[in-house]
Amino acid sequence: MTTAACKTDLKNLNLPALEHFLLGHGKERFRATQVFKWIYQQDARTFDEMTNISKELRRELTEKAFISNLEPEAVEEGSDGTRKYLFNLGDGNAVESVLIPIEGRNTLCISSQAGCAMGCEFCLTGTFKLTRNLTTAEIVNQIMAVRRDIARNPPTPQSADDIWGDDEDGDRSQSQAEIRNIVLMGMGEPLHNLDNVIPAIQIMIDGNGLQFSNRRVTVSTCGLVPQMARLGREIPNVNLAVSLNATTDELRNRIMPVNRSYPIKELLRACREFPLPGRRKVTFEYVLLGGLNDTLEDAKRLLRLISDIPNKVNLIPFNEHEGCDFKAPSQAAIDAFHKYLIDRHVTVITRDSRGGDISAACGQLKGRLGQGGEPLA
Structure with a gap:
């Protein structure tokens, strides 16, 4: 038997x-x-x-x-319609996914690891050390579980810019009960788990599988340069988002340990070499830390660094959380940084702090269970 x-x-x-x-x-x-x-x-x-x-x-x-399956251990919905899903993996580990409804175009942020080994100083997930990689099944099961949930209970659309995905196809017809974009930007570093992430993405974009257009799938990385090259070779048509967050190696070394192995110059070279078709651009994510990287001089350096790469910039005001000494930027600093880039014809979006009231905003995911397996607040 x-x-x-x-x-x-x-x-x-x-x-x-x-x-x-x-x-x-x-x-x-x-x-x-x-x-x-x-x-x-x-x-x-x-x-x-x-x-x-x-x-x-x-x-x-x-x-x-x-055929494995995941059902959420808990679902929280924020005042802005954002939903956070906690998944118990059955071995003492848990991960979280976040659904962001934007005018009916739902974006799902999924996790690729339980914990994270990258140690970014501003990220709550990074304070929980890497326990293990998620399997391919655990990655795709997050999508399938959320699909079931929103089919039963469609989210309320919110008005905001559609940050993720490529709108070349002009598609605005999708139902509120469908997921439009997938971003691998939850718990963990996706490129640190490529053996399982690559087949998961292949399932997502397969016409016989989950049927997402590759322009609707975005992989985020803190800057693992060799793995960026592998991703580009094996799945060349997905979107790439790079978590940059600093314009000097001195600061990036301090807040993102990965920079000590792959400094900014090497990271940007990998971005230039990444195979993006047509008019697609690399998304540079930039977490604005109050008084640290949010000045006009930082904005000027950022523009110089990325000007020769097809780019768009996603500014993310820091979401303060317990145990972290960084501060949120002032609204004046956010506005000035944004305006400097916009005035120089950079495509830039300042991300709303979606899901902050349920700890679902950027950098706040933790995926924790109590000793009895219950969700921790």
């Missing part, structure tokens, strides 16, 4: 890997597409639901494989 521990979670397999799995068990290649569609387009949880494949194949799959 096959034990559960020996079974293969099919959500860990992209379509080519699923084909290989079934071929290895003597099945036809086209069966993989059938199973894949049932999992991702019909949200099948068991093989018995797959009515267009034989009972014999369903029986064999039940013996050799399973």
Whole structure:
């Protein structure tokens, strides 16, 4: 008898890997597409639901494989409609995802690791050391769980700029019960878990899978230069967001330890070499820290650094949190920084602090459970 521990979670397999799995068990290649569609387009949880494949194949799959699932342990909704989902991974670890509704164009921010090893000084997640990487299944299951939730209970649209995704297709027709953009910007550093993140993205953008356009998927990084090159080779058409946050190596070394290995010059070279098609741009995320990196001199240096890279800038006023000495910038500093870039024809958005009242804003995710497995406030 096959034990559960020996079974293969099919959500860990992209379509080519699923084909290989079934071929290895003597099945036809086209069966993989059938199973894949049932999992991702019909949200099948068991093989018995797959009515267009034989009972014999369903029986064999039940013996050799399973379809994992995640349901949120808790869901909080903020006053601005932002929803935060806490997922218990069943081994004492938990992660959070955040749904941001913007005029019916819902953006979902998902996690790639439990904790984070990067140690960025301004990020709450970074204070919880890396416990483990998420599996491919745990990454895509966040999307599927949120899809189910908003199908039952569509979020209330909020008026704001659509930060993520590429609007070349001009699509504004999606329902409030659909996810428009996926950003890998939750807990963890996605490029520190590429072995699982890459197949997860392949599932997201597969026409037989979750069916997201690659222009609707954004991968954020603190600046792991070799992994940026690998991402560009293996999935060249997704959007890239780079968490820059400083315009000198001296400051970036202090607030982002990754800079000691990959300083700004190397990071920007990797951005220039990243394969972005058409008119797409690298998004530079810049957390404004009061009195530290929010002056006009910083804005001038930022412009000089990125001027030869197709770019857009996402300014993120720091969200203060317990245990961190950094301060939020003044509104005057935010406005002056924004205006300097806008006046020089930079595409720049100053991000609203969405979800701050439920600790779902940028840098606030923690994914913590109590000793009994209950959510921690």
